[in-house]
Structure formats: structure tokens, C-alpha cells
Amino acid sequence: MGFTKKTIYTIKALVFLNKKERLINVSEIVKGTEIPKKFLESIMLELKKNGFVESFQGKLGGYRLLRKLEDIPVLEILNFTECKVRLTTECGENCECISKVDCRFKALNHEILSYYLKTLQNLKVLDFA
Known part of the structure; x- marks a missing residue:
């Protein structure tokens, strides 16, 4: 599970803006971050x-x-640069899995994704500054 260039560039742009205490135009952001202008x-x-x-x-x-970087979870950035990341459902009473192996893989996937989402929620954009 890696990040796309869009996510990385978005975080780079936010970090660059955070370093300046004035209005920054696109050309200056391009120069300071090396993000391609059209993409930026x-x-x-x-x-x-x-x-x-x-x-x-x-x-x-x-x-x-408009917001402080310490108040912006990386997960929030991912939700608009990638797609909204959601947890899969776990097996319960009405489990429709064909075998217990399927149930275990579904539970493992849920556990891994849950940890991933929690980590991204706790990781702030400021952590990249």
C-alpha cells in the first residue's frame, strides 16, 4: 500500500506553504518543491x-x-487524493463465507486495514515537515 505521486505532491505543497508566512504563488511552490506546474x-x-x-x-x-498541519491527518489527505479508504466487514453470525479459511482471511484483512487506517489517522501532515 504505497502513496501515489498526487498524495506525495499534495503533502509536499502543504509543507512548503507551512514554511512561509505570506501568500505563495504557484511558480514559487513549483520552484520550491519541483512539482510539475500543471499537476500542482x-x-x-x-x-x-x-x-x-x-x-x-x-x-x-x-x-x-487555512489549517495547521498538526491538525491534518494524512488519512484526510488520502481520502481526496486516492479514494475514501474504508474497513471491510468482518464475519459475524450471518457469515456467508464458504469455509473457515475464507473467514480467517477476511478477519485478517479487517485487522490489517484497521491498523493501517488508525496509523494514517494518527500521522499528521506536520510529521513530514
């Missing part, structure tokens, strides 16, 4: 749409963070 532009639109940054138009315009 779409990432910044997503970040704005999801309430992580705000933007200002004009010669002195740019982007700035």
Missing part, C-alpha cells in the same frame, strides 16, 4: 475545494494555509 495547479484547486487553503487573485495573489 490541479492539486491546489483540490486543496482549496477541500478547505485546506485559500487563494487570492492578482499580482500579489497566491495561496495560504
Whole structure:
């Protein structure tokens, strides 16, 4: 379970914005992060749409963070850069598995994914700064 370039670039852009205490334009973010400009532009639109940054138009315009990085779980970033990660259901009373082996694999998958989600919820974007 790796991260896509979109996720990595999104975190890099947020970390870069966090280092500056002023509006930062796309060109400056590109220069400081080496994220391809077209890719960055779409990432910044997503970040704005999801309430992580705000933007200002004009010669002195740019982007700035709306939230502190220590308040942003990596899981929240993954939910819009990848897809919403959800737990699989465990077998219960009405289990429809063909064999106990299937049940055990389903339970193991649930346990692994649960740990993965908990880790990503506890890991903050600030941890990458």
C-alpha cells in the first residue's frame, strides 16, 4: 500500500506553504518543491475545494494555509487524493463465507486495514515537515 505521486505532491505543497508566512504563488511552490506546474495547479484547486487553503487573485495573489498541519491527518489527505479508504466487514453470525479459511482471511484483512487506517489517522501532515 504505497502513496501515489498526487498524495506525495499534495503533502509536499502543504509543507512548503507551512514554511512561509505570506501568500505563495504557484511558480514559487513549483520552484520550491519541483512539482510539475500543471499537476500542482490541479492539486491546489483540490486543496482549496477541500478547505485546506485559500487563494487570492492578482499580482500579489497566491495561496495560504487555512489549517495547521498538526491538525491534518494524512488519512484526510488520502481520502481526496486516492479514494475514501474504508474497513471491510468482518464475519459475524450471518457469515456467508464458504469455509473457515475464507473467514480467517477476511478477519485478517479487517485487522490489517484497521491498523493501517488508525496509523494514517494518527500521522499528521506536520510529521513530514
